[in-house]
Amino acid sequence: MGRSAVVGVVALVAASVGATPPQVRFVPQPGLRISGFWAERLDKLEQSWIPPCWKRLGVRGGAFQRNLAEATMLALERHPERKELAGILERFVRDDIARQQPDGYVGHCNPRYADYGRHELYGQGYFIEAAVRHMAFAKGRDRRYFDAAIRLADHLDSVFGPPPKRTWTDGHPGVEKALLTLADAVDRWDGVGKGVRYAELARYFIRHQNDIAEYRHTYCQSHEPAVKMKEAVGHAVRGTYFYAGMAGSAWRCGDAELAEAARRVFESAVDRKGYITGGVGGQWAGEAFGPDYKLPNARAYLEGCAGCGLYDWCTEMAMLDGLDRSEDVRERVVYNNLLGTFSEDFSCYAYQNPPACANPRYPWHTLPCCVGNVPRVLEDFKNRMYAVSPDGDTLYLNHFIASTDGEVEVGGTRVRLALATDYPFDGKVALTLTAERPVAFKLRVRQPNRTESALYTAEPAVPHGYREFEVKLVAARGAPQTLAVRGTPQTLAACPHAASATIRFELPMPLQRVTCDARVKANRGLVAWQQGPIVYAWEGKDFTQRVPYYARLNHGGPSRVWMPADGMVPTAETESGDWFRNTGCPLDASNRKVISSCFLKER
Numbered sequence: 349m350g351r352s353a354v355v356g357v358v359a360l361v362a363a364s365v366g367a368t369p370p371q372v373r374f375v376p377q378p379g380l381r382i383s384g385f386w387a388e389r390l391d392k393l394e395q396s397w398i399p400p401c402w403k404r405l406g407v408r409g410g411a412f413q414r415n416l417a418e419a420t421m422l423a424l425e426r427h428p429e430r431k432e433l434a435g436i437l438e439r440f441v442r443d444d445i446a447r448q449q450p451d452g453y454v455g456h457c458n459p460r461y462a463d464y465g466r467h468e469l470y471g472q473g474y475f476i477e478a479a480v481r482h483m484a485f486a487k488g489r490d491r492r493y494f495d496a497a498i499r500l501a502d503h504l505d506s507v508f509g510p511p512p513k514r515t516w517t518d519g520h521p522g523v524e525k526a527l528l529t530l531a532d533a534v535d536r537w538d539g540v541g542k543g544v545r546y547a548e549l550a551r552y553f554i555r556h557q558n559d560i561a562e563y564r565h566t567y568c569q570s571h572e573p574a575v576k577m578k579e580a581v582g583h584a585v586r587g588t589y590f591y592a593g594m595a596g597s598a599w600r601c602g603d604a605e606l607a608e609a610a611r612r613v614f615e616s617a618v619d620r621k622g623y624i625t626g627g628v629g630g631q632w633a634g635e636a637f638g639p640d641y642k643l644p645n646a647r648a649y650l651e652g653c654a655g656c657g658l659y660d661w662c663t664e665m666a667m668l669d670g671l672d673r674s675e676d677v678r679e680r681v682v683y684n685n686l687l688g689t690f691s692e693d694f695s696c697y698a699y700q701n702p703p704a705c706a707n708p709r710y711p712w713h714t715l716p717c718c719v720g721n722v723p724r725v726l727e728d729f730k731n732r733m734y735a736v737s738p739d740g741d742t743l744y745l746n747h748f749i750a751s752t753d754g755e756v757e758v759g760g761t762r763v764r765l766a767l768a769t770d771y772p773f774d775g776k777v778a779l780t781l782t783a784e785r786p787v788a789f790k791l792r793v794r795q796p797n798r799t800e801s802a803l804y805t806a807e808p809a810v811p812h813g814y815r816e817f818e819v820k821l822v823a824a825r826g827a828p829q830t831l832a833v834r835g836t837p838q839t840l841a842a843c844p845h846a847a848s849a850t851i852r853f854e855l856p857m858p859l860q861r862v863t864c865d866a867r868v869k870a871n872r873g874l875v876a877w878q879q880g881p882i883v884y885a886w887e888g889k890d891f892t893q894r895v896p897y898y899a900r901l902n903h904g905g906p907s908r909v910w911m912p913a914d915g916m917v918p919t920a921e922t923e924s925g926d927w928f929r930n931t932g933c934p935l936d937a938s939n940r941k942v943i944s945s946c947f948l949k950e951r
């Protein structure tokens with residue numbers, strides 16, 4: 349009785365609110381031609397990881413295959429000539445659709461929705477996400493999978509909701525953020541306003557996760573009503589997925605209470621529980637967010653999938669509150685925790701990604717949840733590079749992926765984008781903008797914050813925040829072009845044949861010495877090093893080599909990110925800069941003296 353009364357109140361509140369527009373809109377980049385750092389890694393991922401992964405998982409429908417299918421679609425955007433991958437994808441799509449039951453249900457449970465611990469909605473969420481990705485991949489020309497996802501969502505909508513429909517506790521959240529993705533896609537492909545009921549269904553799941561007394565548990569974020577949450581708790585993959593759904597349904601449905609809760613929990617996850625590698629969920633027991641300031645290094649869990657969940661959560665936080673924080677958090681988790689999942693040749697990976705570790709990565713795991721999920725996110729990173737403001741008059745450059753053939757619509761005009769850079773090893777960036785027609789707009793370029801978590805202090809400090817440029821591209825047929833870009837410091841290069849401008853700037857990339865909040869016992873008296881977005885690990889028995897965290901091998905013994913502050917002694921190698929050539933990360937002369945070898949023995 350009590351429960352239905354509460355449900356009634358919530359339903360009344362729901363009727364009185366409307367959607368709040370997103371702060372930004374990310375612009376997907378299906379045609380982006382990537383070069384440099386990211387091309388090297390994505391090529392290896394696509395050649396050495398994805399095909400063998402299909403062999404191991406089998407080309408058939410299933411939760412883990414759905415993530416891998418998304419990664420495969422993104423790989424095919426880069427290389428449409430990969431016919432064998434296209435064939436695998438088509439076989440998978442057919443098989444996955446064939447698994448759907450006539451009333452839209454996807455899953456293996458009989459009876460359905462009788463046991464919250466059976467990953468029923470988790471698998472369904474991945475079905476929806478893969479289908480939404482497939483619709484975009486097919487540019488709207490192949491609706492088979494997408495329509496199946498709509499049938500599944502309609503089935504869920506027929507079962508769950510305010511009385512007389514059922515309430516439920518999602519034992520592994522995920523379907524919530526998937527329904528939000530579907531809401532956007534239905535709006536895009538079938539007409540604005542048509543997707544809103546899927547966003548409302550997501551919000552229903554989020555708001556009612558705590559309804560059923562016997563299913564209340566921190567493990568799956570059902571311990572208290574979502575609107576009361578203050579802290580990131582429980583299983584970290586479940587948590588990040590749930591919180592992404594919370595933030596996303598908050599802005600889509602105009603739910604201010606959920607928005608506040610999402611902000612509080614995000615702060616908790618980043619400012620009190622976030623690792624320097626961007627990983628979350630450090631507690632081994634329960635694969636969970638631990639207590640505040642408890643961040644063990646060697647026994648840290650930090651599953652790849654939790655990093656993926658944080659990535660999706662950042663996307664929703666950006667749309668809820670803007671890009672200032674989300675993209676710093678995203679960059680750290682992508683360049684360290686997620687790239688660090690794989691060996692550099694993409695033949696092996698690790699399920700757990702602790703900052704201190706002696707175990708080499710391995711080719712497979714009995715629970716292969718991360719094997720398609722992490723590639724899905726690494727391949728998707730290009731889609732977070734550019735964003736535009738809701739009014740369409742500001743272009744945001746968020747991430748620095750060397751590339752050509754970027755495309756956005758800004759100021760009512762199609763603008764093509766090329767970005768030249770050696771980032772993440774060098775901060776010099778040249779962005780060339782070419783417009784079809786004369787156009788004026790604002791360009792906001794992210795200067796990364798390297799201390800986006802309150803836990804860490806990095807020295808020297810670097811200026812951060814989005815820098816604004818006024819861009820005016822003026823085309824005059826047959827006449828010399830005039831162009832203007834205001835904002836400092838930058839230089840311009842004019843192209844005589846098009847309305848084009850190149851903006852050059854340099855992101856500050858000093859080598860930074862990082863210390864951690866003293867409340868984190870594990871890191872007391874220790875320092876870590878980062879340069880640009882890359883966190884370093886010291887590797888080998890004698891800790892003689894410093895490598896990017898993502899490139900650690902762990903073959904010669906332990907590797908660790910945090911090292912005693914007073915253990916650093918200069919060596920000849922350091923003076924010659926050899927290590928830094930090895931890592932592809934040159935140091936400038938002024939920094940070289942502060943980084944040095946460390947001949948500490950294992951403690």
Ligand SMILES: [Zn+2]
Binds near residue numbers: 651717
């Ligand atoms: Zn996983």
